[in-house]
Amino acid sequence: MFERKLIALEFHSPNDFDYQDDKAFRNFISWLENQKIRFYSIEDRVDLDSVDSENWNNALEKYLKDLEIEDLNLEIPREELIEKLLSHAIRLEYTDNIEKINTFQANRDEFLRQNSGSNPLENIDFTSPDFVEGLHRMQRLLNVPTRPNDNLTVLQAISKLIADKLNPSSVQMFLDEQKQSKIEKESIQLTLDSISTGIDSMDQILNDASKVLRLLHIKELRDLQTKINETIVNIQAITANPKTDSSLGKVGV
Amino acid sequence: MTRTYQEELEYLEQINPYSWRIKKGFVPNMKVEGVFYVNDHLKDLMFEELRNSCKTGGIGGFLPGMKQIANVAALPGIVGKSVGLPDVHSGYGFAIGNMAAFDMNDPEAIVSPGGVGFDINCGVRLLRTNLSEKDVLPVKEQLAQSLFDHIPVGVGSKGVIPMSAHDLEEALEMGMDWSLREGYSWAEDKEHCEEYGRMLQADPSKVSDRAKKRGLPQLGTLGAGNHYAEIQVVDEIYDKYAASKMGVDFKGQVCIMIHCGSRGLGHQVATDSLVTMEKAMKRDKIETNDRQLACARINSPEGQDYLKGMCAAANYAWVNRSSMTFLARQAFAKTFNSTPDDLDMHLIYDVSHNIAKVEEHLIDGKLKTLLVHRKGSTRAFGPNHPLIPVDYQLTGQPVLIGGTMGTCSYVLTGTDEGMKNTFGSTCHGAGRALSRAKSRRNLDWHDVLKELEDKGISIRVASPKLVMEEAPDSYKNVTDVVETCHMAGISKKCIKLRPIAVIKG
Numbered sequence: 001m002f003e004r005k006l007i008a009l010e011f012h013s014p015n016d017f018d019y020q021d022d023k024a025f026r027n028f029i030s031w032l033e034n035q036k037i038r039f040y041s042i043e044d045r046v047d048l049d050s051v052d053s054e055n056w057n058n059a060l061e062k063y064l065k066d067l068e069i070e071d072l073n074l075e076i077p078r079e080e081l082i083e084k085l086l087s088h089a090i091r092l093e094y095t096d097n098i099e100k101i102n103t104f105q106a107n108r109d110e111f112l113r114q115n116s117g118s119n120p121l122e123n124i125d126f127t128s129p130d131f132v133e134g135l136h137r138m139q140r141l142l143n144v145p146t147r148p149n150d151n152l153t154v155l156q157a158i159s160k161l162i163a164d165k166l167n168p169s170s171v172q173m174f175l176d177e178q179k180q181s182k183i184e185k186e187s188i189q190l191t192l193d194s195i196s197t198g199i200d201s202m203d204q205i206l207n208d209a210s211k212v213l214r215l216l217h218i219k220e221l222r223d224l225q226t227k228i229n230e231t232i233v234n235i236q237a238i239t240a241n242p243k244t245d246s247s248l249g250k251v252g253v
Numbered sequence: 254m255t256r257t258y259q260e261e262l263e264y265l266e267q268i269n270p271y272s273w274r275i276k277k278g279f280v281p282n283m284k285v286e287g288v289f290y291v292n293d294h295l296k297d298l299m300f301e302e303l304r305n306s307c308k309t310g311g312i313g314g315f316l317p318g319m320k321q322i323a324n325v326a327a328l329p330g331i332v333g334k335s336v337g338l339p340d341v342h343s344g345y346g347f348a349i350g351n352m353a354a355f356d357m358n359d360p361e362a363i364v365s366p367g368g369v370g371f372d373i374n375c376g377v378r379l380l381r382t383n384l385s386e387k388d389v390l391p392v393k394e395q396l397a398q399s400l401f402d403h404i405p406v407g408v409g410s411k412g413v414i415p416m417s418a419h420d421l422e423e424a425l426e427m428g429m430d431w432s433l434r435e436g437y438s439w440a441e442d443k444e445h446c447e448e449y450g451r452m453l454q455a456d457p458s459k460v461s462d463r464a465k466k467r468g469l470p471q472l473g474t475l476g477a478g479n480h481y482a483e484i485q486v487v488d489e490i491y492d493k494y495a496a497s498k499m500g501v502d503f504k505g506q507v508c509i510m511i512h513c514g515s516r517g518l519g520h521q522v523a524t525d526s527l528v529t530m531e532k533a534m535k536r537d538k539i540e541t542n543d544r545q546l547a548c549a550r551i552n553s554p555e556g557q558d559y560l561k562g563m564c565a566a567a568n569y570a571w572v573n574r575s576s577m578t579f580l581a582r583q584a585f586a587k588t589f590n591s592t593p594d595d596l597d598m599h600l601i602y603d604v605s606h607n608i609a610k611v612e613e614h615l616i617d618g619k620l621k622t623l624l625v626h627r628k629g630s631t632r633a634f635g636p637n638h639p640l641i642p643v644d645y646q647l648t649g650q651p652v653l654i655g656g657t658m659g660t661c662s663y664v665l666t667g668t669d670e671g672m673k674n675t676f677g678s679t680c681h682g683a684g685r686a687l688s689r690a691k692s693r694r695n696l697d698w699h700d701v702l703k704e705l706e707d708k709g710i711s712i713r714v715a716s717p718k719l720v721m722e723e724a725p726d727s728y729k730n731v732t733d734v735v736e737t738c739h740m741a742g743i744s745k746k747c748i749k750l751r752p753i754a755v756i757k758g
Contacts, residue, residue, distance in 0.1 A: 188494050195647055198637040221643040225444055232440035240436025244413045252407025253716045
């Protein structure tokens, strides 16, 4: 529930922080003060650090009061309390590092270069003839359209296509379908021109863009509908019990 | 005031090769104009009806379809226009194949049971299979018999799914969610059904005990009249991409079409409401041109009660079609010694063609909330409409057009054009050309059955002596009807299906 903020603060176990558990909660508060908020001097943190002490709750009450944050006290639900402390800690982190954060260049190539060494894929020279040739071969094989001077985008497109269409479960699904339909299906290519968006912006490029958006939206809707169907099927496993009784049947005149 | 045929023609004006305008003044008090869609063939039928009625001075016989469309245009609160679809023919109050929309924010606007029809949420659903005609032909007779054994048909038939009165209450409230909970439906069925198979406004307490008593034993039965279950094969694919989205990939692919409604329950809900509405009309001083156009203000207690009861009846119809889907899947699985899953028996779509729904539409560029009546008319929402399933977002919703016994059926898709011109509505089937009585007099049931046999169509029918009422000759040509919708742009042809076995009441 607090995952994103915990990750931002580099908490050691952001995914399985059980705030309902008293012990975890106490440890978390102590960690937060020691590592991030640092409101008290080290000596004054002793009470808050003695997480097994009976007086710990009093220490927390005092601590919350001392922080002087509006509406922060032991009366509010624990979720809200954690949320407030986390936000406060993030605000402090941000103020401490404001220069570093604001000057960070979100330049992808820069980022890739800086981080090279950890992942061999990041060492690829996207302009080397070897890479370009390999890329083009894959492009032709998978029917991915080309983009001059933007090999990285093409590579991303290819990787997306492989992850979506060529993963083991979709391959299996395709094979099953093939087995089921006795007649080979012709593949029908859908062109962007044959789709109507229902909205005409009087600009070809804008129209094409809205068509692409529509297609992406339809894909999302399809995924949603599939999940809905799966849910219904799961419920049916509990409720369904279809019956027929042929003795009831009567043919009319 | 009786006008001659020539005088009547003054009020009719051709807009384009596929549509005609009915100008104000054709009948008294028209608030908006009427429009109807026809090609040359269908046009002759429509005008002949008008001519015949002029000859007798409008006395005796049915009101011609054109007059009925115009009378609807005279109802309080109507917006846009009163629309006649190509399969339009005389009905109770509203013509069958007539759609009209009423402004929910107009306190005078009305709801009319005649604009929904007696068979509330009568509709069509289409299931696909991965079988081809070759797989089915050798076992066609067994399959037809197996379907006939599973799905009881005919007047007074009773279903094989045990239902208690308590089950019925829940089904009326939950619609297809009830079928899902009990395990008669697949999760994907709900996804591919108009309104996801459940009208949320439904209130079972607004359905009379009499109606419930009629509905209880009939659940999971087909009934009689024009209802049927057919095994069909794909005869033609006009739009490959749209067809592939529906899982239809090749000619000869076998599909199952089920056409039925809310049985006696829906009929009773409609009948009950007519009585109360007559009183409401007197109280609120609502004037109509035709006594059959009984109606009540949408916000009056009578109007609300009807809508809530109608929604419950609509839910019943969906449960009914779901139950028959379950039975059809069983029949196929048994015959092919397989499972419905392995036979890929997915629901392509389920459409309603007798219903009133609250929808949002653009009128002169302004978004309005309307109560859209569709009687013998199918919703046909175009691409990108938020209320159609995600699989059909690019193609527009599938529109299932059931032919008559032994003729072709079609799958169309909704279009933007239809959204603009007909409140996203299109035709529903062939539409009668001869009245039932006339068909009985003019046709011989032996000939009708023989003709089906000659076409290689297996037939199982509960009351053969009534089949001539439903014979193809009693109907307008469904191909003409579909072609007109396609050419007028209010829906688009996608697949043509032809029957190989028919189960009928």
